[in-house]
Amino acid sequence: MNDKTSGHMVIVEWDGGTPPTKWYSRLKEYGLRVRGNKDVGPVERRAKTAGVIFQEGAIVCNKESTARMLATLAYSMGAKAVMTGVMVIDEFQMLPEDAAIMQRITNQWGKRGPKNAEDAGIYTVTCREEAATHVVDLRERPVVCPQCGGTHITWRRGEQRVTMPIPDRMDVFDYWYATRTPNAAFEIPREDELSGYFVHAADSVQMDDAIRAAERHSRTLAGAAVNEALRTLDIIYCLAQEPQSARLQRRVATLSEYYAGQGKTNYQLAPSKGYDMVDIAGVDRHFMQYL
Ligand SMILES: [Zn+2]
Numbered sequence: 001m002n003d004k005t006s007g008h009m010v011i012v013e014w015d016g017g018t019p020p021t022k023w024y025s026r027l028k029e030y031g032l033r034v035r036g037n038k039d040v041g042p043v044e045r046r047a048k049t050a051g052v053i054f055q056e057g058a059i060v061c062n063k064e065s066t067a068r069m070l071a072t073l074a075y076s077m078g079a080k081a082v083m084t085g086v087m088v089i090d091e092f093q094m095l096p097e098d099a100a101i102m103q104r105i106t107n108q109w110g111k112r113g114p115k116n117a118e119d120a121g122i123y124t125v126t127c128r129e130e131a132a133t134h135v136v137d138l139r140e141r142p143v144v145c146p147q148c149g150g151t152h153i154t155w156r157r158g159e160q161r162v163t164m165p166i167p168d169r170m171d172v173f174d175y176w177y178a179t180r181t182p183n184a185a186f187e188i189p190r191e192d193e194l195s196g197y198f199v200h201a202a203d204s205v206q207m208d209d210a211i212r213a214a215e216r217h218s219r220t221l222a223g224a225a226v227n228e229a230l231r232t233l234d235i236i237y238c239l240a241q242e243p244q245s246a247r248l249q250r251r252v253a254t255l256s257e258y259y260a261g262q263g264k265t266n267y268q269l270a271p272s273k274g275y276d277m278v279d280i281a282g283v284d285r286h287f288m289q290y291l
Contacts, residue, residue, distance in 0.1 A: 006088045007060040008067035014057065015080035023077050030066070032059060060089065088249060097243065101151045108143045115140050124160045126187050128152040131231075131238040131283050133188040135160050152242065154186065161189040164196040166226055173218035174201035176233045182211050188234055210240035216274055228287075235283045236275050247271055250282035258291050265291045 012019075061067040064086075071082045119140045126133045129150035136146045142155045166175045178199050179189050183206050189196075207215065214237045221229040239247070248271060255269055255278060267278045281287040 006086060007062065008064045009083075009085045009087050010059045010061065010067045010070045010074070011081075011083040011085075012057045012059070012071075012074040012079045013081040014078075017078070017080070019074075019079070020077050023074065026073060027059075027070075030070075032061075032070075060087070088252075095243070105143055105151075108141060121157060122159055123155050123157055124187060125153050125155040128154075128238040128241055129283075131188070131235040133160055156185060156187075161187060162192050162196045163189040164198050165191045165193060166230075167199065170199070170201065172221060172226060172229045173215055173233065175199060176214065176218070176230055177205055177211070178202055180234070180237070182214075182237060183208070186237065210237045213237065213240035213275065231284065232280055232287075235280050239275055239279055239283065244271075247279065251278050254278050254282040254288070255291075257285075258288060262291075267291055 059067075059070060061070065067084050071084050075082045120138065122135065123138055123142050124133060124135050125142045125146060127145035127148060127150055129145065129152050130148055132147065134145070134147050136142065138146075142153060144151050145153050161179075163179045166172070178201055180186055205211070205215070214233045217236045218229070218233060221232060224232070248269075251269055251271060255265070255267070258265060258281075267276060269278075271279070277287055277290050281291060
């Protein structure tokens with residue numbers, strides 16, 4: 001069996017209270033066992049029965065109907081909060097990226113003693129998961145994104161850069177490259193006519209895979225509004241640095257949300273060779289209107 005499988009999740013919060021004995025006997029009657037048969041792994045175990053109780057209050061079911069039935073049952077038995085949802089379950093395997101992030105967090109938060117006063121100040125933090133740059137006043141160096149809590153960030157001390165808006169007739173990709181300086185320290189600048197620095201196209205563009213992805217995509221943007229074109233390039237550049245494993249899940253979530261509201265789109269679930277509107281809308285729902 002494949003490691004990766006999806007399940008319908010029920011989360012029940014009794015909020016410190018004890019569920020009635022009937023709750024447990026019902027779970028047993030429905031064939032839901034706490035942790036199931038120990039001879040096989042937990043993911044495989046889940047697939048072979050109606051569901052498995054991973055933890056007290058966290059039940060993963062094969063069928064949505066089972067999940068809804070349990071949610072109703074818990075609710076009627078006085079649970080304080082009941083949530084349901086769909087999740088992709090995958091046995092966790094630590095990647096080198098995970099280890100590097102953990103190391104950074106340990107270095108920062110694992111230190112004993114008072115915070116280093118020199119670390120306090122203004123930071124510009126760029127988050128790849130949102131393709132956004134934030135300015136924050138912190139007492140210590142940033143570890144996670146101040147907006148979304150994601151760990152895929154870069155940061156530097158000081159205020160966000162300020163640029164002139166795009167000059168007339170300047171190519172959008174040239175402007176993007178010159179203002180984001182992806183080869184040095186990628187950051188999305190704020191635009192200001194009066195205080196922004198003047199932008200001219202670079203003599204040569206050094207390409208890496210992420211910049212190449214943005215450049216390729218820029219050819220499809222003729223006719224798009226400049227703000228949206230720039231936002232799109234920021235998103236593509238950030239997406240191209242993210243692990244591909246997250247891409248399909250993001251597409252599933254985006255298209256599910258889209259279909260729930262509208263119903264018809266020209267895009268497919270499977271990722272295409274380049275990035276498309278489903279990937280882009282996966283980062284910024286503003287682009288959902290183009291699906
Ligand atoms: Zn973020």
